[in-house]
Amino acid sequence: MSLLVLGLSHHGTPIELLEAAALDQQSRGRLESAIVGSEHVVEAVVVSTCNRTEVYAEGVTFHGSLTAVSESLAAATGVPLTDLQPHLYVHYEDRGIAHAFSVAAGLDSMAVGESQILGQLRDALSRAQRRGHVGPALNVLLQQALRVGKRVHTETGIDDVSRSLVSAGLALADVVVGPVAGARVLVVGAGGMGALAATTVTQAGAESVTVVNRGLARAERLAERVDGVAIPWNERADALSDADIVISSTGATGVVITARDVEDARLERDGRPQLFIDLALPHDVDIAVADIDGVTRIGLAELGEILGRAGDVPHVREARDIVTGEVAAYLTERSAEAVAPTVAALRSRAKEVVDDEMTRLERRTPGLADADRAEVQRAVHRIVEKLLHAPTVRVKEMAQNGQGGSYARALSELFDLHPHDVSVVSTPPVLRSVDDEEGAR
Structure with missing residues (x-):
């Protein structure tokens, strides 16, 4: 038996292809089922986040496992294998183990040192366990990876130097709309990234924070935590005109803020500039929004360029040594x-x-x-x-x-x-x- 890791990530993969290859919870489970249904693979765990889609597999043979995983991934994403292959990375045995530990530590993330990946890995492993897709080999490996990730965040100062996607996006606010302190912010999506966004802008002194989510109850809980206001999902377009900064991360499969929505909101803003920070994959905010006068849209591709220069700072070196x-x-x-x-x-x-x-x-x-x-x-x-x-x-x-x-x-x-x-x-x-x-x- 041998470990095989195959996938796509923000390292060298166009954002459009990452979006096309992103998988929801049900699709991840179906992909695992297809992979372990092969005679070449006995265990499989699929991890799909905003900047990666990858498969951890315990295979009987290398070439057989590689074929089974790559073909199943192409079928699950609907992306032809010929389009995927130039961007796929493959790690085998020792390199696969090192990759798993680096991912869990946040060293392979777009925002170096981010801790959200720990929860995403834990969720992926838990799902695979419930479905019977994981056995002793991957269970032990990923449990160990989770432990290593926790150790890195506990024993190093990587949290202090890691720049989250939210912080990187807000760094542009001073240039585009002025200081975050005193700005009116609309947060679309009340999941992990939405909660991080709402907390970050609140700590930065935002004048107001409005939260919109498909489930109103969850939006209300987050709004209460940041002393903000929650509104129903169908009122999100109406709330755009009042927002200086819009941060969106819903996990939806399609656009939730259209160019028409933004154009309508612009009519009520009297020329005041507006910043859209799109943290979703696939993207939440219509790309055409960037062409509207007075509006700036920044997505994962642009944030990736900013965060790719995290540098070899001491805390990162300490994490790598661990x-x-x-x-x-x-x-x-x-x-x-x-x-x-x-x-x-x-x-x-x-x-x-x-x-x-x-x-x-x-x-x-x-x-x-x-x-x-x-x-x-x-x-x-x-x-x-x-x-x-x-x-x-x-x-x-x-x-x-x-x-x-x-x-x-x-x-x-x-x-x-x-x-x-x-x-x-x-x-x-x-x-x-x-x-x-x-x-x-």
Whole structure:
């Protein structure tokens, strides 16, 4: 079995293609089902966010898994494979592990260090667990990735230097509409990004914050937290004329603010400038809005250019060092686990030989005193332990250096350990759900 990671991200993929490849919750589940339905893949987890769509798969063969995942991704997104292929990245085994840890730490995000990816990864893993798409391999990997991500945010100052998409967009406000302090803000969408936007502008001293969401109750809860006002979804167009800054992130599959809506609002604004910050994928605000006089629209593509210059600041280097160390530790532990069944099978075979010989001794020397028989048994055990000590220690040492697999296979050949003998003493990791992990804390 081998780990395969395949996907698209803001690194080198046009925003239009990322939008086309974005998947909602149901589509992610269907894609996982299609992938694990292949004879080449046994586990799959799909992660789709505002700047990435990627698949983590545990495959039987590399080429078979690669074909199954890429073809299934093309079918799920409706984007021809020929259009996807130039932008797809593929990480295999060690590189896949390093990628998973970097993603969880926020080091691969458009806004370096953002912590939202932790919740998105947790949700993806939880969904895959509920649907039976994930097993011991990906469960252990992604649980470990989540732990690494939490450690990075706890032990480094990456939160202090990471610039969120919201903050990057608001940095333009001074130029376009004037200071955020004193501005009137409309937040469209009350999810995680909407909550971040509402909180950020409130802390910056916005004159007023209005929240609109498809579900009014959720909008009301967010508005209460920021001392703002909630309005029904069908009133969003009417609220545009009063907003100096509009921040939208709904997760809708189509445009929720049209160019016509903005043009109508402009008639009531007496020439006052207006800024639209579109954080959604696919985009919420009609791209044609950018062509309207007095209106500035900034989307993920523009924000990506700004945030791509996050720099190699000290806190980011600290985070990368943690990830590098965690990857090395994970690989060492996994190598040790890989050779453990062979060591156990070797000792089990030795015990069988000793037991057989002691049974034969009892038949041939029925009059042997119990004390003498016990001494003979201790002597035989000591001899066996001394003979097994060196290969046992050596295979564990080689496992730490990444060479345990070949040595374990050599032991299996030399001592005639049947594959079944190895598998029956191998205990797979206990599969715990994300909810179990959270409850255990």
